[in-house]
Amino acid sequence: MQVAVIGLGSMGMGAALNLVKAEGLSVAGVDLRDAARAEFAAAGGLPAASGAELPPGAEAVLVLVVNAVQAREALFGPLGAAPRLAPGAVLIVSSTMSPAEARALAAEAEARQFLYLDAPVSGGAAGARAGALTVMASGSAAAKAKAAPVLDAIAKKVWDLGEAPGLGATMKVVHQLLAGVHIAAAAEAMALGIKAGLDPETLYGVVTGAAGNSWMFENRMRHVLNGDETPRSAVDIFVKDLGLVTELARAEGFPALLAAQAQQLFTAASAMGHGGKDDGFVIRAYQALTGIRLPKD
Known part of the structure; x- marks a missing residue:
């Protein structure tokens, strides 16, 4: 074939x-x-x-x-x-x-x-x-x-x-709602912990061994701790994909509150020049707001 x-x-x-x-x-x-x-x-x-x-x-x-x-x-x-x-x-x-x-x-x-x-x-x-x-x-x-x-x-x-046709696309859009929100939440948690004085590696170890963990936290925050901005999936991908989520939600008359907030976070990171970086580096938006120092900076 x-x-x-x-x-x-x-x-x-x-x-x-x-x-x-x-x-x-x-x-x-x-x-x-x-x-x-x-x-x-x-x-x-x-x-x-x-x-x-x-x-x-x-x-x-x-x-x-x-x-x-x-x-x-x-x-x-x-x-x-x-x-x-x-x-x-x-x-x-x-x-x-x-x-x-x-x-x-x-x-x-x-x-x-x-x-x-x-x-x-x-x-x-x-x-x-x-x-x-x-x-x-x-x-x-x-x-x-x-x-x-x-x-x-x-x-x-x-x-x-x-x-x-369209059912597959619908499923992927719903999936990307979860993926994008999970990455945004992971970045927020890591940024807050760093700001409050926790050791980033210890924070990572506790979360990945406890109930608050997610696949996105474990995967993307490891990139952040390693300072590895190589874009397996980039910040700008989630600017686009969360835009698809809010478009679908609008068409369905559905209030996608968390997705809309996450999209704004990715949009902010992109506007700061980080759109081509690994999507875990949406954390740069929190860095700009709070002055935290990431481990490999």
């Missing part, structure tokens, strides 16, 4: 490398960056700078770009992959977007006689490299069946959310 991956970023690269290792798949990968294409080629994949450079006949394309605008451009733009795909190919779109955007992309795919799987993912760069992503999928039975060899190679769990 010929497969293409569009977007060889922190999650896309891991997914693509697992597809290369899977039996029975021939894998091409699309990315604008020379370094990403070189890494993919060294692992045995076929690199391309745009969808228009893909070899003809791919039966499945996995899209792991940032948002709906990039996904549409990657598939249906002037240099998009659509003309290079086999008739009836499945488009597995894993970019985070609004439910309305997912439905619009699915309609465009159907008009071009492609199958469409609304398939956001969670698990981060580490999960992608381990082939252990969680997939939140909605789409037709035919789309799910055709996508199965791809999902089997990249995921530890595929949740079937139904047939209607």
Whole structure:
């Protein structure tokens, strides 16, 4: 089976490398960056700078770009992959977007006689490299069946959310509400503890061994303690994703109070110049407000 991956970023690269290792798949990968294409080629994949450079006949394309605008451009733009795909190919779109955007992309795919799987993912760069992503999928039975060899190679769990496109996107938006609020709360707790005179490492040890812990606290505050601002997921991602949360909440007449507050915190950190840093460094907003000193500063 010929497969293409569009977007060889922190999650896309891991997914693509697992597809290369899977039996029975021939894998091409699309990315604008020379370094990403070189890494993919060294692992045995076929690199391309745009969808228009893909070899003809791919039966499945996995899209792991940032948002709906990039996904549409990657598939249906002037240099998009659509003309290079086999008739009836499945488009597995894993970019985070609004439910309305997912439905619009699915309609465009159907008009071009492609199958469409609304398939956001969670698990981060580490999960992608381990082939252990969680997939939140909605789409037709035919789309799910055709996508199965791809999902089997990249995921530890595929949740079937139904047939209607947009259900996967809705689930991911709700998930990002939790993720963003948890990171914001983790940063607030760490900043308060430092301000009040606690040793940051001791604070971390107590929380991660007690009931107040969360996966986000344990993961992201370790980055902060190490002074590691490498963006596995960046502050600006949550400016965008929490914006999707508040957009969905507004459409549903739902008061997403915590998500709105968290979005403002990420927006503040971005405005201070930290948008490209690891999202745990939303704590820089608290640093600016309180004057705390982070361990590696």
